[in-house]
Amino acid sequence: MINTRPFNAYLDKLHEVTVLLPKHYYNGQSSSFYIESGHVVTRMTIVEKQELETTVKYVCRAPEMPAFGTEHVILDERLMRTDLQMGGVIRTEEFDHLFYYDGELGAVYLPHKTTFRVWAPTATEAFVKFKEHTDSPLRYIPMERGVSGTFEAVLNENAEGYFYHYQVRINNVWHEAVDPYAKMVSVHSEWARVVNEDKMNVPRYTLPPFSSPLDAIIYEASIRDLSVQPESGIKQRGMYLGLTEEGTQSPDGQPTGIDYVASLGVTHVQFMPFFDFFGVSDIDSTANYNWGYNPLYFNVPEGSFSTDPSDLYARSVELKKMIEVFHLKGLRVIMDVVYNHVFVRETSSFERLVPGYFFRQGLDGMPSNGSGCGNDFASERKMARRFILDSLEYWMTAYNVDGFRFDLMGLLDVETMQEAVKRMRTHKPDAVILGEGWDLNTALPAEKKATIQNEGQLQEAAFFNDRFRDTIKGSTFQLFETGFSLGNTQLMDHAFAAFTANAGCAGIDRLFHSPAQSVNYVECHDNYTLWDKLEACFPGDVIQNKRKHRLATAFVLLSQGIPFLHAGQEFCRTKYGVENSYTSSDLINQIDWRRRGEYIDNVEYVKGLITLRHKHGAFRLRSEEDICHHTVKWPSNADTLSIWLKDVGQFGEWCDLLLSFNAGASTSSFSLPEGAGWNQIVSGSKADITPFETGLMTGHVDGFSCAVFIR
DSSP states (O other), rough: OOOSOOSSSEEETTHHHHEEEETEEEGOOOOOOEEEEEEEEEEEEEEEEESSSSSEEEEESSSSSOOSSOOEEEETTTEEEEEEEEOOGGGSSSHHTTTTOOOOOEEEEEEEEEEEEEEEEOOSEEEEEEEEETSSSOOEEEEOGGGGGGEEEEOOOOOTTTTEEEEEEEEEEEEOOTTOOOOOOOOOOOOOOOOOGGGGOOOOOOOOOOOOOGGGEEEOOOOOHHHHSGGOSSTTSSSSSSOOOSSSTTTSSSSSSSHHHHHHOEEEEEEOOOEEEEEOSOOOOOGGOSSSSEEEEEEOGGGGGGOOOTTSSHHHHHHHHHHHHHTTTTTTEEEEEEOSSSSSSSHHHHHSTTTTSSBOOOOTTSBBBBTTSSHHHHHTTTHHHHHHHHHHHHHHHSOOEEEEEEGGGSBHHHHHHHHHHHHHHOOOOTEEEEEEEOOOSSSSSSGBOOSEEEGGGGGTTTEEHHHHHHHHHOOOOSTTTOOGGGGGGGGGGHHHHHHSSSGGGGGSOOOOOOOOOOOOOOOOSSOHHHHHHHHHHHHHHHHHHHHHHHHHHHHHHSHHHHHEEEEGGTTTOTTTTTTOTTTTHHHHOOHHHHHHHHHHHHHHHHHHHHHHHHGGGGGGGOOOHHHHEEEEEOOTTEEEEEEEEOOOOGGGSSEEEEEEEEEEOEEEEEEOOOOOOOOEOOOOOBBBBSSSSEEESSEEETTTTEEEEOO
């Protein structure tokens, strides 16, 4: 082993070695370089020489590709020696093709043996380091290099529950890592653990097929937030099992937890991250708070939500029980996944096992940072893509989740997302797949990013529609910029376009090819809640703010596309003016069941709108053509947007619907379309499917409210 390097040499392409001679080393001058592999020494050809600030760079061509998995020495004409380090070769397409591996990775358990297999193509040596129990002595097994850059070891004993690490030697440095394919880890994620998956099974409930993403109403929640408040009446507060408890009530006798969510009429619950993340103690979850967008181990359930994170199977079994209880209630579960970055690149298993491969670099050689978290996962590389696809498939098959929400999806590449949709739909044809298609500054060509701009390449995925959000609510990033529902009637045309899922017929630039691509929302876990924005813009005006809040939520639930609600939005959720509460306390983030009681009229109103959306297919038109054919902008006053859904009897029992959204403070009156009289089912205070006014020829809409008329 070479302990001191007189100069550095890197394999940057399969046949190309870059040598950097410091200028203090013979003024950086050498006339020839050789590669020594075993007992064979071969001269390389210098193809380029470049003087840099402190070194002289030589690019040399090797006559044969240096074999991976073995050590090589680079010499100059003075016979000064240095080891050949792995350099930029790992980011070449040739490397990707040469070392792609499609076999099983991780710890494969059988009662009489466990096979450990890790992908570490640039390593020259590898071991499994393991122990039977937390206080057992350490043991080691050497791993043998196998095909496509893998290393493998077999432990011929019953290793169930064993704790293990991988140790690999790369560039003459030993690295230690938890298995990225681990299905269970120890407390605080210090060790991977060997599991018998048969002991992680729970009975499953099969839901009937779901017809279309357009029939979904998504409710975003945190496992912890939903159940942590003492007034929830839930015993296992903040835990997976807390959301399996039925019959729980708040002090005013109203349902809480899963019973409450099921009573709303939503179809899908999108849970914020429940894979293993950094930021909350596994032992004392009350000590700190974190949303969970700091990924550690992608295939392991988060320990802080478990009643016993040290138990080998508790967190897995408890999560699976929670998911199946939701299924029994008719609710599907969407998993919020964060494959675009890891918590810390330098200490992640990916970087330790294959340094430089799994993360993007910019042209300056520095880590790409579109995520804002210090690293961007290189999804476009074959084994990085494979990890994402394997992980998604594992959650869908092992945990029976019904869809995925991709955090910062625009940082992933189009091909990975296309493959993800294809693979998920193979297992569940009705899987709902959505993501944030923001165009962020990552080292990936614009045409390869899974952004809204490239929605034509991802017609089976849905995107959070920020144009809808900012039109109806107002700017997310400029607190005092108001949207249509807050009284900005200059956005009338944009509001009409938002209602149509930004279809081309609305007179505003088309955004999507299909309404099933548009996730309509005005509030999510990020940024200010709608109520807090209203309170900032119109302080103390509680009555009007409540009306504006209802108007915005009605726009979400009655527009074409996929409606998305943030948990607690239905009772004007507040985070007390905290814009970004990702590490705030439970007092800020918890679902406040007392507030639900105070705003119960709002809750009933939202439930009425949800019932109405389910009632008639005209709110869920399947194509841009249908939207354009049946949607007519109806004349009203300057503050009111009225929309006639015309001749829609084929989609439900009513032939015509007229929706009116008044963004002004005064009551709006206008003539309804001629013909038979109209019946009213929604006003500013009522939302039902049974008319409370009949035979109308004139529509009246209260200030800052919505009205729906049918005939």
